[in-house]
Amino acid sequence: MTFTRAVSATNRLLDMLLPKDREQLLVNCEHMELNIGEVLYRVGDVIPHVYFPTGGFISLVASIDSTNLEVGLVGNEGMLGITLLLGVDTAPFTALIQGAGTALRISVSSFLRILEQSPELHRVLKRYLYVTMSQLAQTAACTRFHLVEGRLARWLLMSQDRAHADHFHITHVFLAYMLGVRRVGITKAANTLQQKKLISYQRGEIRVLDRAGLEAISCGCYKADKEIYGRIMG
């Protein structure tokens, strides 16, 4: 999956911080490339780094039996590794790079050290964790009740937000994996969206043609997620 490189290389979470805290983090961060398909860590792994995506984005995937299901998406509006706030050093989900781009990365030890020194940083990240939890529940219900077409539209919108580009690369197989449905289900839903002129795609290149139309057809969960983020993160 290759995204047009995002232009704005900022992370909204970092932007919210006091300049002092942001600097503290930034000097300890290294820039890195997020390469599609790479697994940053799996459930139960000890987390080595925290990531603040600036361009790319990352899926949080829950595994069950031998299937998988995406339960969250982390882009430049958030961070990967937020559960370290809770004093547990292992990953609750598998983290899989979905959208190529860049991220800032910091070691867990540095991260925790800076975290201890800054109540304000702590405050912001705790609120982000709250948002993550809320969205987890939202996604659970969405996955249960909503049809593939609406869920696909939601996914495309969320990804577009995080990719900061109107087109990106992802195959039906992969989408099926994320949404926990068969590939054929995606093919049909994607076809419908294309016929409605909301998107266009060919061999993995997906282009969003009509955001408003997509929002209309997507389940309300897209808006609900944004609303939660806005309300809590301000």
Added chain:
Amino acid sequence: MTFTRAVSATNRLLDMLLPKDREQLLVNCEHMELNIGEVLYRVGDVIPHVYFPTGGFISLVASIDSTNLEVGLVGNEGMLGITLLLGVDTAPFTALIQGAGTALRISVSSFLRILEQSPELHRVLKRYLYVTMSQLAQTAACTRFHLVEGRLARWLLMSQDRAHADHFHITHVFLAYMLGVRRVGITKAANTLQQKKLISYQRGEIRVLDRAGLEAISCGCYKADKEIYGRIMG
């Protein structure tokens, strides 16, 4: 829903604390009855109290469109209001009393005051929050992939654990509501379980006859949840 009153009126979370912290909390707590069907708070409400169930238990319910879905269960192994740790005073889920019994209740202001004074209390509760998040994801996947029969078995086991009784009262309608399926689906699944001599029920009185059998038929998520709790809470 009326449970045989639980005999052991303890809360595992409280039991894990240092005696000092536990005392601090207990002196600020009041005993109260949990009455079936009562809503302690709804999504978005400002949380007035934190609850440590000792006998009864509470459902965390996510609402979407006009349907609902249980996304978590809080019994004497946990607490209701854990998200207050994150510095947000509103509820991310609706909290609905599922199993009659007792709970210890403390005002949010007292709770937060004590929390600030005790790093150890903080430590334990953060870990519990981590468990809650993990189970949220587990439940999301379970709800997506597993069949009603297995999910019902899981629910019964979880409830039995929290009710500390081998029988309790809950109707098919209510179970349907919790699992996000039709009542008829529950009726059929419950019938199957009964024919297999795993449970018996009549007019809402459900009795677990064969725990091991239920565990075998339930989806792996029951065990997964216990495993996570055990691993993180120790």
Added chain:
DNA sequence: AGATGTATGTGTGCTGGCGAACAGAGGACG
């Protein structure tokens, strides 16, 4: 050009769960 691999489209039959509606069966209560 040919060969191989990847991505998408289509078809057939199956099933779990849905919506709606109705029938009995047991309690509760006047």
Added chain:
DNA sequence: CGTCCTCTGTTCGCCAGCACACATACATCT
């Protein structure tokens, strides 16, 4: 005692998504 109400059982048609299988299109590499 009869009446109402709650809880459970059953039926019918329907559909989204499933499993499996195969066909076509494009891309890339030799």
